Amino acid sequence: MNTGVMQVESLTPQLVSAGRIRMNYPESKAADEHFQNLVAQYSDSVQHVRALCDEATDSADFIKMSGLCAL
Numbered sequence: 001m002n003t004g005v006m007q008v009e010s011l012t013p014q015l016v017s018a019g020r021i022r023m024n025y026p027e028s029k030a031a032d033e034h035f036q037n038l039v040a041q042y043s044d045s046v047q048h049v050r051a052l053c054d055e056a057t058d059s060a061d062f063i064k065m066s067g068l069c070a071l
Contacts, residue, residue, distance in 0.1 A: 001049060001052045001053070001056070004045055004048045004049040004052060005049055007045045008042065008045045008046055008049060011038060011041055011042045011045060012042070014038055015035075015038045015039065015042050018031070018034050018035040018038050019035060021034075021035070022034075022035045
């Protein structure tokens with residue numbers, strides 16, 4: 001899980017930077033492709049981390065604790 005989290009943390013500033021470049025150069029096909037590639041990598045990484053978290057979390061315990069915290 002740590003590897004996935006580190007990848008998300010690494011991709012976050014790259015994605016923000018690529019988004020800014022894309023906004024500044026909306027006609028640039030290279031900027032758009034780079035941004036889209038980073039979006040796909042970021043999305044895949046977040047989904048991977050989420051799946052690992054789901055596997056590591058016991059659903060019954062989670063629901064039980066969520067109910068206790070809501071009180």
